[in-house]
Structures are given as structure tokens and as C-alpha cells.
Amino acid sequence: MKTILRALALTAALLAAPALTPAAHAAGEAKHPEKQAWSFQGPFGQYDQAAVRRGFVVYKQICSSCHGLKMLSYRNLGEAGGPFQAVAPKNWQLRGEEPVLGAPGHGKELVNAIDNPWVKAIAANYEVTEVDPNTGEDVTRPARPSDKFIYPYPNEGIGRAANGGAYPPDLSVIVKARHGGADYVYAFLTGFKDEPPKGVEVVEGKNYNPYFRGGWVAMANQLGIAEEAGVITYEDGTQATKQQMAKDVVTFLQWAADPKMAQRKSLGMQVMIYLLVLTALLYAAYKQVWRGQKH
Amino acid sequence: MSGPSTYDPKTGIEKWLDARLPIIRLAHDSFVSYPTPRNLNYFWTFGAILTFCLVTQIVTGIVLAMHYVPSIDHAFASVQRIERDVPYGWLIQNIHAVGASMFFLAVYIHMFRGLYYGSYKAPREVLWILGCVIYLLMVGTAFLGYTLPWGQMSFWGATVITNILGAVPVVGEPIKQWLMGGFSIDNPTLNRFFSLHYLLPFVIFGVTILHVWALHVSGQNNPAGVDVKSADDTVPFTPYATVKDLFALAVFLLMFAVFVFYMPDALGHADNYIPGNPLVTPPEIVPEWYLLPFYAILRAITFNIGPIDSKLGGVIAMFGAIAVLFVLPWLDTSKVRSMRYRPWAQRFFLVFVVACFALGWCGGQNPAKAVYQAGDYSQVVTYKAADGTEATRTFAAHTPEELAIAVRAWEQDNPGAEGKAAAVVEPFKFTVETFSQLLTAYYFAFFLIILPVLGLRETPRRVPDTIAKAVLDGSKAAAE
Ligand code: HEM
Numbered sequence: 001m002k003t004i005l006r007a008l009a010l011t012a013a014l015l016a017a018p019a020l021t022p023a024a025h026a027a028g029e030a031k032h033p034e035k036q037a038w039s040f041q042g043p044f045g046q047y048d049q050a051a052v053r054r055g056f057v058v059y060k061q062i063c064s065s066c067h068g069l070k071m072l073s074y075r076n077l078g079e080a081g082g083p084f085q086a087v088a089p090k091n092w093q094l095r096g097e098e099p100v101l102g103a104p105g106h107g108k109e110l111v112n113a114i115d116n117p118w119v120k121a122i123a124a125n126y127e128v129t130e131v132d133p134n135t136g137e138d139v140t141r142p143a144r145p146s147d148k149f150i151y152p153y154p155n156e157g158i159g160r161a162a163n164g165g166a167y168p169p170d171l172s173v174i175v176k177a178r179h180g181g182a183d184y185v186y187a188f189l190t191g192f193k194d195e196p197p198k199g200v201e202v203v204e205g206k207n208y209n210p211y212f213r214g215g216w217v218a219m220a221n222q223l224g225i226a227e228e229a230g231v232i233t234y235e236d237g238t239q240a241t242k243q244q245m246a247k248d249v250v251t252f253l254q255w256a257a258d259p260k261m262a263q264r265k266s267l268g269m270q271v272m273i274y275l276l277v278l279t280a281l282l283y284a285a286y287k288q289v290w291r292g293q294k295h
Numbered sequence: 296m297s298g299p300s301t302y303d304p305k306t307g308i309e310k311w312l313d314a315r316l317p318i319i320r321l322a323h324d325s326f327v328s329y330p331t332p333r334n335l336n337y338f339w340t341f342g343a344i345l346t347f348c349l350v351t352q353i354v355t356g357i358v359l360a361m362h363y364v365p366s367i368d369h370a371f372a373s374v375q376r377i378e379r380d381v382p383y384g385w386l387i388q389n390i391h392a393v394g395a396s397m398f399f400l401a402v403y404i405h406m407f408r409g410l411y412y413g414s415y416k417a418p419r420e421v422l423w424i425l426g427c428v429i430y431l432l433m434v435g436t437a438f439l440g441y442t443l444p445w446g447q448m449s450f451w452g453a454t455v456i457t458n459i460l461g462a463v464p465v466v467g468e469p470i471k472q473w474l475m476g477g478f479s480i481d482n483p484t485l486n487r488f489f490s491l492h493y494l495l496p497f498v499i500f501g502v503t504i505l506h507v508w509a510l511h512v513s514g515q516n517n518p519a520g521v522d523v524k525s526a527d528d529t530v531p532f533t534p535y536a537t538v539k540d541l542f543a544l545a546v547f548l549l550m551f552a553v554f555v556f557y558m559p560d561a562l563g564h565a566d567n568y569i570p571g572n573p574l575v576t577p578p579e580i581v582p583e584w585y586l587l588p589f590y591a592i593l594r595a596i597t598f599n600i601g602p603i604d605s606k607l608g609g610v611i612a613m614f615g616a617i618a619v620l621f622v623l624p625w626l627d628t629s630k631v632r633s634m635r636y637r638p639w640a641q642r643f644f645l646v647f648v649v650a651c652f653a654l655g656w657c658g659g660q661n662p663a664k665a666v667y668q669a670g671d672y673s674q675v676v677t678y679k680a681a682d683g684t685e686a687t688r689t690f691a692a693h694t695p696e697e698l699a700i701a702v703r704a705w706e707q708d709n710p711g712a713e714g715k716a717a718a719v720v721e722p723f724k725f726t727v728e729t730f731s732q733l734l735t736a737y738y739f740a741f742f743l744i745i746l747p748v749l750g751l752r753e754t755p756r757r758v759p760d761t762i763a764k765a766v767l768d769g770s771k772a773a774a775e
Contacts, residue, residue: 071375177568199704260385268556275549282542289538294766295333
């Protein structure tokens, strides 16, 4: 039985290695994305919140004209683990105190996202169209933290017409929806080439990107263009290079796809410790119970 | 097997209840005094682990169903809402999705255990068949559940599988329409899939009770495969089996938790985070890992067999792969239960397990992909050289796409050459398709040829007379 188990473990390992790598690159001839160092990777990794905030600026100024974030509301930005989560002493409104960005602790509590001044200011930049129940007319009002992120197009047809027939995908879970995750999206955003390699057939109206399946994509080299035009000036003084903007916007999109990561990892650590202790105790109990029994 | 009941009601209320509904007696006889062979190894802890998995799926599933919206326009968003806005919804959703994989991992170990130690042989045939029924129901439940989030794999997986059923002659088409609730996968399909996904786990629960009942009639098999003959051969379930099961469950939970908390998406397919879209076919349609071996068998039949076309042939092979398990007790002719004493069966079994893993790998690959390719694709181009004479040039590349690019690149560099390309010469390729066919053949041969013949021809090693003796022999061997 021992030899059988050893042989099986070896086969499993040999087969699992290729089986777990997605079949995608076998079928498509897309280039494999390079691994990047991310703040959120590993069992202890957390979001670099400054990067998430910069990434939000990139999304807002560049991507949001074409891509929506359907699954998110403005309030999410100020919730626990969000980039604009803020803390203040208890009853800060009555005591006339100001919240500061950061995580709860040291006598400071999380500010309700609905009252969060950063979130309120961000939401107020947008307009929501509603039907006035009294007149039946469309009316607009400034967005509130509880509103969903405003979608760039009223419907898919308009979205397609604006992008040469291609519909820009919603970005709420884009990082989870691609093999390679954050590494892929980063490689995609920084991988555009002015010229395809020699011999590759040109597709009119599309741009060449070796990381994209099929090589030709309807999106332009947005970050390259933005870098040249100096579209983004970061408030914290970070240089807005193409690579920096890509890193930041991908960190933001990772947060958007997985906003509960911090809770998940911290509860996970507690559960793992609990289970390890439980396992050790049960092993001791097992040894104790079976002592003296031949088996 | 369980013998006369040793339950002794002590308090008045226990006596009162025992005379009316002896449910405590049943529990006592089944899980406390129940005699278990003393030589059971850790493979016998998976029954308890499976019970835990079933209860976990049902509990988390019921909570999910409170928030999930079975509508093609809202299902995807409702799962996202569960993960983002429902308190601890992310935890419950992760446990349910990862739990399905853990359930199958456990059930496969449980089944291979049964195969190796001959647990399907008399007097445990009904017990084994009930297990096969549970497995079949699990496959159905998991397939239905996978459609619920209504991602691209949900939608296209449902499309492929319902089409497969449509291949069955006469009844196939009506069954397909009845399942889909119309002529295509649409809102009615999702509604009935949700309803059935909620129902089947409770059917599994019922069959599990029968399975445990049958177990308690015939008693547990054991690694030596010999019957229990005296009280020396057994220990009472509690505390001996209980504590061992709990320890094994804790180890299992450690692995379960690593997936739930640190890689909740590792076992799923990225495309299922793209909302289902009937107008866009994904580049590859694959089921979840635990169904890949059967998917490989389905796709291995690429040829017609007499009046049976390849599509129907695939369906027959796939269902046959499970059906053959039902009749296994009558296929294996060996008198010896445990393969521990069957040197040849052991070897064939090992190859069988490897073949199952390999089938799983094949199921995830493009069938045309080369497992092994001897050399490059090549193409000869005849062109007019600068001096007007005819010249030839040979191009070679690993894939046809790369070859076409190489030829085109050369043409762009040599505009006046007027090249004429001969046909592409393909290298010899051993494809995933051929590999799956070989593996499928072995899968069936193992059950239909090897086990029946081997039982008659093989000379088994000496089987110990009793379990107690097997244990003593074992510890002596370990001491030497
Ligand atoms: C045999 C036990 C079960 C198995 C193997 C199973 C399997 C699955 C699978 C594979 C999914 C897709 C998960 C995903 O990709 O996100 C799913 C989803 C779901 N299941 Fe189950 N399930 C079982 C029991 C139940 C029960 C008992 C219920 C309810 C009473 C339930 C309710 C749901 C719901 C509402 C969903 C959709 C939400 C989601 O995708 O997370 N399941 N199930």
C-alpha cells in the first residue's frame, strides 16, 4: 500500500502541474503574462491603500468613460477594507471633529460610509437620472454614497456604437474573470505595440497586444496615450508613468473584485490557528484512546 | 452483525422513551457500541468526512438560497451581492463552492478505497450500489449547482450537457426540451435547475441513510478483507472510531480552510466570472475538475460504431463508465477481497488510478493538442530568385499558426518573389484525443476484462485467518 500511495502521489503531482495551468495558452497563441509583485499577494498580503486610491483616480479619469463597475456602489469606497475608509472618535459629528483616512483602532471607530466626507464628495461629482413620481418626467440629482457607480452607457448598443462594435466589459470582477488575474490585466494594459511582429496579419481598426487572445483588441493603448498627454497628476507626488498607472489601476480593480479580502485573511488566520490546535488535541486524544490496542 | 443491543436505559425518561421510540437505542447501537474492525486505516475515515460535507453543503446552500435570485437577469449579480453585501456571505458562498470540490475529493478517495479493498463484494453489494446511486446524484447536483451563478461556464456547460442528452434516440429530444423548459437554455431552465438543485441533496440524504443502514447490517470491511470472527477482531465504535474520525476530519478541515480563506477561486474557472452570454461561445468549455474524467470519455468517442454515431457513442461511454460500477460486484471473480493479497490486481489497480488521473487531465485539454509531436510543421515555397531562376525555400515551425506567420514575414521581405507554397507537411502527433481513447479503453478493460479474468487466473498471497492475526502479522513485519 505504501508504494502504491507513493506512486499515486507522484502521478498526481505530475498531472496536477499542467492540469492546473489553464488550457488557454495552449489554444490561443497569446503571450503568457509575467508575474508582478503585488501588495495583496500571499496569506498576509494586504492592499496598498494609497495605490488603490491612485488606481481609483486612473479609473475615474481614464477608464470610466468606457468601462462600468456595475457591482459597486460609491459607499463601498468608504467601507471596512475600502480605499477611503475613515475613522474618527465616537460621536465625532457632535464633537465637531474631523475623520481621517485609516483603519479603526486607538479609540477611533470606522466612519459610516454614508457619512464619509471623501465618499460623499466623490459621489457628488456624478448625476443620477430618476423619474419624478409626480410628473413622470426625468429629473437629475447629484449621486449619493448609496448609489451604484454610474454606468458609462445607457445600453449595450450605444456602448458598441461608441467603440467600433466592441463592448467594453464591466470591470467589477475583471481580475477574477481572466486567467492570470492581476498579472494578466497589468500585462494587457502595458503590452500594447505600435507594430505587430513581421508576418502577423493586420486587423484594421484594432490595436496589437500580444497578451490579448487573438492579438488584436478594440481598445487603444489608453495608458500609453495618457502618459504622453500627462492626463494624470497624482496628489501624493507619485510619477504617473504607464507602468505606475497600470500597477495602481490593477490594484484598484483587484480591490473592486475582492473587497472582503482583508476580512477573509484575518478570519482565515484565526480559523487556521484554531484548527491546528484542535487537530493536535485530537491527535493526542487518539493516541491516548488507542494506547495498548493493537491495530 | 451488530448483535444484540447493549443499550441500558438508566433514567426514567430514557426508559419511557425507549418503550415508545427506541431512537436512543438506535443511536447507541449504531455509533457507540457498534463493533468496528480493529485494523481499519485512515481510508475508513472518509465516510464520516463525507457526512460532514453533505451537511455543510445543505446548511450553506439553504442560507445561499435565501439571497440567491434564480433569474437569468439577476443570478450573476445576486451571487456578487452575496459576496459583497450579505453579512459573512463571502464566507458562506466560498464554503459552498469549495465544499463541492472537497465533497468530490472525499468521495473519490472513498470509492477508490472500496475498489482496492474489495468492499463491493458479498455481502456488501447493495451497500456498494447505494454508494453508486449517491455518486450519480452528486454528479447531477453539482452540475445543476454549477449553472446557478449563470456565468459563461454555467451557461455553456448546461448547453453542452443538455445537447448530449438530446443525442439519445427517441426519448432524448423530449427529455432535453423538458429539462430546458423550452427550445434553448433560458430563464425556465435556470428556474427548474434551481428547484432540482435544492431537491437532490435531500434525496442524497435519504439514500445516505439507506447506505448506512446497509453498512450496519453487513458490517465494515477492513484492509485485510477477512470477516470478523470473534470479539478479538473488533473494538467498539466509541471511543475508538469516533476519535480517529474526528482527528481525520480535523486534518481534512485544515485543507478545506486553506482553500476557503486563501484561494477560494483556485478550483473554479475564470470564465465563470463573465456573465453568461448566449451570443459568445467561450474558447473552451470545460466542466469542473471532478467531472473532467467523464468529459474526456465523452469526447474520446469520435468515431461511429455501426448504427451508433459518435455523439451517441460518447454518451453511452460516459454513462457506461458509471453504469459499470453498479455491476462491479458480479464482474470481479476473485474469492479474495482485499487487493493487499492480490499482487497482480494491485498492479492493474495502480494503472487504473493513474488512468483516471490522466483522463481528468485530458478532459481539460483541447483534444487536438499534441501530447507528443515529432518535429515541426513544414512548408516548401517555390519562388523566382533575383537572377530569374526558380528556387525553393523550406519553412518550419512548431505550430501551423507560427508557420503561416514565418511564410508571410518572408513574403513581406521579398515582394517580387511570387512565391508558391506547397501544402503544409504535418509532423507525427500523438494527440490528447488518441490518448483519451487509449485511457478509455483501459478504463473499461479494467472492469470488463481484467477483473473477471484475473480472479480466475491469479494466485493470491496467503490471506490471514482472522483480523487479529492480520494485525499481529502487521506489527511483527513492522518490528522486523
Ligand atoms: C450534494 C450537495 C451539493 C452540491 C455538490 C452542491 C454544489 C454546488 C455548486 C458546484 C454550486 C456552484 C458554486 C459556484 O460556482 O459559485 C452550487 C451553487 C448553489 N447551491 Fe449547491 N450544492 C449542494 C447542495 C445544495 C443545497 C442543499 C442547497 C440549498 C438548499 C444549495 C443551494 C445552492 C445555491 C443557492 C447556489 C447558487 C449560489 C452560488 O453559486 O454560490 N446547494 N452548488
